[in-house]
Amino acid sequence: MANTMTQRVPTSSSVPNPDALATLRPPLIAGDKQPADVTHDICAPFERGPTALWWVAFAVSFTTLVIGAIAVTYQIATGIGTWGLNRTVGWAFDITNFVFWVGIGHAGTLISAVLFLFRQKWRTSVNRSAEAMTLFAVMCAGLFPIIHMGRPWLAFWMMPYPNTRGPLWVNFKSPLLWDVFAISTYLLISAVFWYVGLVPDLATIRDRSPAGWRRRLASIFSLGWNGSARTWHRYETVYMLLAGLATPLVFSVHTIVSMDFATAVIPGWHTTIFPPYFVAGAIFSGLAMVLTLMLIARKVMQLEDYITLRHVEAMCKLMLSMGCIVGLAYGTEFFVAAYSGNPYEQFVFLNRAGGPFRWAYWTMVTCNVIIPQLLWLRGVRRNIALVFAISIVVNIGMWFERFVIIVTSLHRDFLPSSWADYSPTIIEVATLLGSFGLFFSCFLLFCRFIPVIAMAEVKGVLKSPHHAHEHESVKGDAA
């Protein structure tokens, strides 16, 4: 034993090979940018005014939003009977959309908080827009339960506060109430986190803008930022604390959404794997939406140097791993249904794969498990058009996942005489479209008025001119 131990001191062979380091640690930002270039490039789109393309996109999104608003007004005026629900399928399109949008809202906090704690520097190019997307997606999600109440003006009854309504009080035993707390906390923390991250960039806008409304607003919201070391120090402490607080929220929100189903005794809904399975699915769908939007933004706003193939690849790898986890969860549910010997469980899963909604089930499996496997190939991950197509496919697949879980578990219940079919009405489809209109309108406004990339953070990951010297010193020390 003693003989072998003598060789154990690192020798000169630990000098890093510069070529190897260049392969393993390629620069994050392309185009040899200086800090001033970053400010100029990121501020340019909103300083020069909207392009024709922006106006077209905004017109389309806003029109869709108006269609949705009309549909919502109609269904509230007429009643929830305008939906395609029946006595057996009492939950369908509305809650599918709710879960879909909550899921989309997950990648933002994952990228901004979890990847921050894991020191993944590539997040700096996408965190700002991913967080904005989170806020808009959670807003869209919140709409659906409120519409479902039928009398949305009484939505404040969900809040437990001393009131004069006698025995009317919220039910703390219901996961639907937990949703209220989980989602409102998530929205609040995400908004604060997003805003805190924005402060240094707002100060940059303040300093660049000529006197006028933009400068005045940026001045108010940058909270007197002066860029001193003390300011930065405090900023970084707050950012780190908020990241730590936001991380459990990535798990809690979709865990509680999953409990809306898993606390029921309905086969197909009640299964213990739901909490982590829903969280993985939410991150999966959120990453797909981030990719969809960022690939467009990258092209339209000429951000190719900031959102490089390396960023796209990293997101693809994360998406692939989440897709595999979701696939494993699908497999586990099937396996345990067979293993348990429970005929009701088995019926639900066989009915999913072979019953009247099999088209939805197989769409889900194809989109979420089979097609994303293409991302194992480096060539696919670096092909923007293909990645864009896969991200759209995953978005579709994840919508269908929620539809399959919700509708197929309900439509053939324990009593065959009450078996029913379900198809959405035009009102329900218009409401979904309207939520997309709201989401894209908000996102387009965000692109117009706020830097889509966190300038201050990107400047921190630029390859500095001193970089070469750093390597020299590392070499020397190691030797």
Added chain:
Amino acid sequence: MKSRDHALALVSSRLGWLAIASAIVLAVGGTMAPDRIWSNLLIVGVYAVTLALGGALFIALTYVANASWNVAFRRVPEAMAVVLAPAGVGLLAVLAARCQQYAWHPQNGEADAGTFWFKELWTNPTFWMIRAVAYIAIWLLLSRMLVAASRRQDHSQGLGFTLFNRRLSAIFLLVYAPTFALASCDWLMLLDPMWFSTIFGVYNFAGMVEATLAIMIILSIILRRRGPLRGIFTDDHLHDLGKLLLGFSCFWMYIWFSQYMLIWYTNMPEETAYYLLRTGGPWGPLMIANVALNWIIPFFTLLPRPWKRNESIMLKIAVIVLLGRWLDLYIMVFPATVGTTPMVGIWEAAGGGLAVGLFGWLFFRAFTKVPAVPSGDPLLAESLHYHC
């Protein structure tokens, strides 16, 4: 250098003697309380296999993440992964020796695993044993390949080995997830043949990673104190392992709560039977102790930054977490195999002694066979200069 080697050899030989003494006690016990001895050996086997597999999992995760912070002490999880071979053989021997310990086994008369054809097929003793061999063989093959490439890199300093291991790690993760979920079902969930829970694999994964991080902390600290990793394994590495332990401790609690709460809330007899057995009578305090050891204590003690950088505090927390992992397995195994009253005595102590002694002895044997630092890894310099 000599005295350091001597110090390490001393630890190693003490662990070896502990293993031998524990094995003798267990052999005696085998004639007096075979059910308890077998249950203890199952815990020892699962414990050792999951720790070794955890080493390989940690290596694979850091490769796919392109991480460098762990490179300086990567030989620790690598040596843990090498223990998979003897641990795996040991577990297979335990499973083969008394598989009638599982209630569904045909030797117990009328099998009560359910009458569905799939369950009958799944609990066919031959098929069950073949699966166990297959899981361990696959893990062994992939983990050996990971370790071998890392060791070969010492001589050639090629980037190729890093890239090879990165690809292999992705395959490892893809294979590991379903096989480990099925293995935890086969070895532990099938002890209660009528009970089922879809989250069970994830639950065992959480426990496995938590214990793996704890043992890595202990082993790295010992190696730093005794010489080989002095000046290499830094407080920054310890700090990051502490952060990961904090995270996975919370993850374990999250999964524990998800399983317990959903079963408690729906209150369906076929599911609650598992917890009724494990929360009633004297098992109740043990359930609470399980939560305390695996989450409450590590959570509060790992929050302050200075504590995560303090060697002696981290050692204590890691020992608590490892005790928690043992208790977690004990609660899964004993109510099903031994009876409704928890029994902790000399046989259980000997089981623990065997796990510690054998795993430790095999680990130090594997660790000292190769250089303590992967000197050919291009990311080693980043790791040695790492600050968190």
